[in-house]
Amino acid sequence: MTDNAPAHAAGPRTAGTDRASRILVTGGAGFIGSAHVRALLGPDGPGGAVTVLDSLTYAGSLARLAEVRDDPRFTFAHGSVCDAELVDALVADHGQIVHFAAESHVDRSIAGGADFTRTNVLGTQTLLDAALRHGVSPFLHVSTDEVYGSLPHGAATEESPLAPNSPYAASKAASDLIALAHHRTHGLDVRVTRCSNNFGAHQHPEKLIPRFLAALLDGDSVPLYGDGLQIRDWLHTDDHVRGLELVRTGGRPGEVYNIGGGTSLTNLELTHRLLALCGADSGRIAHVTDRKGHDRRYAVDHTKISTELGYRPRTDFDEALARTVHWYRENRAWWEPLLPARC
Template identity: 45%
Template sequence: MNILLTGGAGFIGSHLVHRLLSRSEHHIVTLDALRYSGNLANLGDLDGHGRHAFVRGDICDQPLVEALIREHRIEGIINCAAETHVDRSLLDPASFVRTNVVGTGVLLEAGRRAGVRRFLQVSTDEVYGSVETGMSNEGDLLAPRSPYSASKAGGDVLALSYWATYRFPVVVTRGTNTYGPNQYPEKFIPLFVTNAIDDQLLPLYGDGRQCRDWLAVEDHCAGIEQVLLHGEAGTVYNVGGGNERENLTVAEQILACLGKSKDLLRFVTDRPGHDRRCAVDCSRLRGLGWSPQIPFEEGLRATLRWYQEHESWWRRIKSGEFRQYYEEQYRRRLEEGTACGS
């Protein structure tokens, strides 16, 4: 299949590009705007690869999207492009609506007009909102609680409408909290790992008891691939790791693995609309033959080793635009925070 994969220089997208190229004869065109979290270094080993081409561009650029579909005879689209960080969505919600809703609409319409055979929308379990008990299944009412999750829900609904209205062959995946190498260090695990390496404080929201299901990026990409190849059109598939952990527990594991003191932990003012718990039922995807393979403790240790061995990758990021964002987001919170055990 000739695939247009958007957001392929980001975290999940770059891992998916590598997986699809290594396991099949797909030809992949990666489209990425290379905004703050897109990083060409994530694709550096693919320079000169005969079945991969990189194009810098915006998914909202309709003429560009249409030209790429036409010129490369695209048969499948995987939309990994997204603004993804909840904290940033509180500061700039409009950019999330533009990319996650408008950009998805551009891709859908261009793909439909061109007769693309498969459209896979990569989404998030956060569209279900906070789940106090039980697990979210694909038919549950969407109840997003942040501009990020609301914009992703909007993209999902728009994508599924193209199946209902036009019978355009759309599938949607909703992944849980994903972690692994190359993840931009604004996210929970890489932020805490890199801060701990430098003996900097770790800002833990609220009481740290928020619970998430952690999913190794390799398992997430395997789930996406399974849905791409075998998913039923017009259907949503949850992708979860089966590794529910409280944020405080994960933070303490990170510190223990790195031999750092719990004194680095700071409980800080919680963010608005913070989901207390997220958990999904993955029975539908398991029915396609997929299951997560990487236990959380094993995956976490491997991730920590990667950040220890690739300091140049994340130090370059944390010295740039990230520093201004971090100061705005956390400086006052950390000054007013409470030490662990206080």
């Protein structure tokens, strides 16, 4: 289930299809990227060929793509978005790019930011260079609400100033600006999305919900940062993918679209919901030293994508959270090998 060996090389499976309809998905073996690939190749998808470019770091797994790996429209390429030669060869054969590939865990960026700058900034630049050479349209750049920083009140619109606080958020803000600059300078069809916190099946257990579930399912305590009153808006991956498709197919070049979930909770409130779903009580909460520079509150206003493109989050949060708990309970073989080794 966690085998990360490359499935097959890129190229031959896309032969004979129209280049304009071929979609290159970077980071497509990651949590959100793989959900998008499964949707693209699913019964309600657009029907074109899809190539995934992924370096299969600790956060990438071909197991997430198991249901599409035998689809004749699917191709996998093992490599980095920083590999200019590989990127150029792939982009030359594809008319569209959906760019997920990124280092994304805030704690890791605090421990060391170099990989975040390399992948998130230089990798994006490498893709943009190739997209310009080969006339890609659209270039959908997937970003995060963390670029807006911590908001004491209200919700960030697409016009709000960028105020990132972590090395991760700063690297994503930089990549957003570089991508948008390629629209304004060169006319490249760049579209940027900024999403709130995602959750669902197949998420790596370094993230809050699967990390806490892994601890609860193993009978351990959950490590809650500080007082747990940090506020996040939660977005199920199914809703996120629907929003991405609306922007990919109908968004305007050079525009930013926030994609929110509409469920804001403190981390403490979320923890209590997870405890209840796992049959545990508050005695399983272990308050730990807060993270450096921990943003207190994120919130995005998704009026723009709703008004322009008809986006609405359809997923009931509590129902989806219960399904997520069930998935982790039933799929230990997937997430247990991803946990850090115990002393």
